[in-house]
Amino acid sequence: MDHIYYSKNVLDxxxxxxxxxxxxxxxxxxxxxxxSLKTEEPRNYLEEVIRDLIGYDNHVEYxxxxxxxxxxxxxxxxxxxxxxxxxxxxxxxPEMVKEFPLNTHILYIYIDSKMEKGDLILLPNQEYIxxxxxxxxxxxxxxxxxxxxxxxxxxxxxxxxKPIYHAVSAVENxxxxxxxxxxxxxxxxxxxxxxxxxxxxxxxxxxxRTIYNQTGLSGPEPMEFKNFTI
Ligand SMILES: [Fe+2]
Numbered sequence: 592m593d594h595i596y597y598s599k600n601v602l603d604x605x606x607x608x609x610x611x612x613x614x615x616x617x618x619x620x621x622x623x624x625x626x627s628l629k630t631e632e633p634r635n636y637l638e639e640v641i642r643d644l645i646g647y648d649n650h651v652e653y654x655x656x657x658x659x660x661x662x663x664x665x666x667x668x669x670x671x672x673x674x675x676x677x678x679x680x681x682x683x684x685p686e687m688v689k690e691f692p693l694n695t696h697i698l699y700i701y702i703d704s705k706m707e708k709g710d711l712i713l714l715p716n717q718e719y720i721x722x723x724x725x726x727x728x729x730x731x732x733x734x735x736x737x738x739x740x741x742x743x744x745x746x747x748x749x750x751x752x753k754p755i756y757h758a759v760s761a762v763e764n765x766x767x768x769x770x771x772x773x774x775x776x777x778x779x780x781x782x783x784x785x786x787x788x789x790x791x792x793x794x795x796x797x798x799x800r801t802i803y804n805q806t807g808l809s810g811p812e813p814m815e816f817k818n819f820t821i
Contacts (some may be wrong), residue, residue: 592715595739596750601698603638607746609821610640611701614772618657622816623794624671626779626786627651635819641776649693649778652786655700657772659709659762664730666719666754667695667777671792671811672785673725678810683724691719692777694752699743701772709762709771711741711749719754730756743771789813 602610625637629647633639634747641651669690671707676684697711717735723730732738739747751757762768769813792811 592739594741594751594753594755595715596749597714597741598742598750599746600671601644601746601748606640606643609636613819613821614655614657614700615770615772617819618655620816620819622814623654624789624792624811626782626790627653628782628790630690634704635816636821637774637819640774641654642696643694643779644698645652645776648783649780651778652692652783653774653776655772655774658770659765661761663728664712664714664732664756664758665727666725666756667692668719668725668754669783669785670725672783675792675810677726683726685724687725689719689725690781690783691754691800692779694750695775695777696748696750697773698748698776699745699772700774701747701770702743702769703726703770704744705764706743706768706771707763708760708790709743709758709768711755712760713741713749713751713756714756715739717756719756730754743773777809789811791816 621637627634627638627641627650629650634640637653637655638651641653645651669687673683673687676687714732714736717732762771791814793814794811
């Protein structure tokens with residue numbers, strides 16, 4: 592599998608600690624979708640960490656997820672645009688041009704060693720299937736399809752650089768384990784048009800941060816993201 596990479600001990604101890612503190616204490620301030628231009632200095636601690644890791648060759652989209660819930664199978668693509676269009680038309684515009692980042696990084700910031708399940712499930716040989724929605728709710732792996740299962744560990748990172756389907760299983764001991772915190776970031780060659788005017792977007796109001804919440808018609812909204820520094 593030459594398109595999936597795995598690294599351990601990605602951040603130094605101090606940076607990891609700062610990131611844990613910041614994200615666990617101030618999680619509610621973090622917009623769901625964020626974008627940083629390659630020509631731009633880091634505007635917050637997340638961008639500082641990301642730029643230290645990957646430099647300034649590309650634009651970057653990033654998210655922070657702290658959830659013990661499952662995420663359905665999907666590919667990383669212009670999901671924000673799909674959500675904006677779904678809020679407008681009540682369905683994802685089938686004519687919407689699908690766009691994909693160059694890669695996806697998943698850096699585990701805080702994972703309880705007692706966590707049961709909460710695995711990352713990759714389908715290494717299944718790239719995006721043309722015609723399927725980006726906000727896919729019923730994708731199922733084929734019988735016998737190869738799966739690659741990652742048991743998340745703090746300060747480890749998974750990177751893949753093809754638009755492969757992936758999912759997250761629910762944490763099974765949610766009574767004990769309250770956090771499963773990950774920073775995800777994707778490099779983009781171009782700027783998806785939804786990010787031309789606003790770099791930070793909230794998700795649907797009154798929903799948790801799972802990707803495919805279908806309730807309510809309120810779509811993502813631009814928002815401020817300031818002073819998120821240590
Ligand atoms: Fe994803």
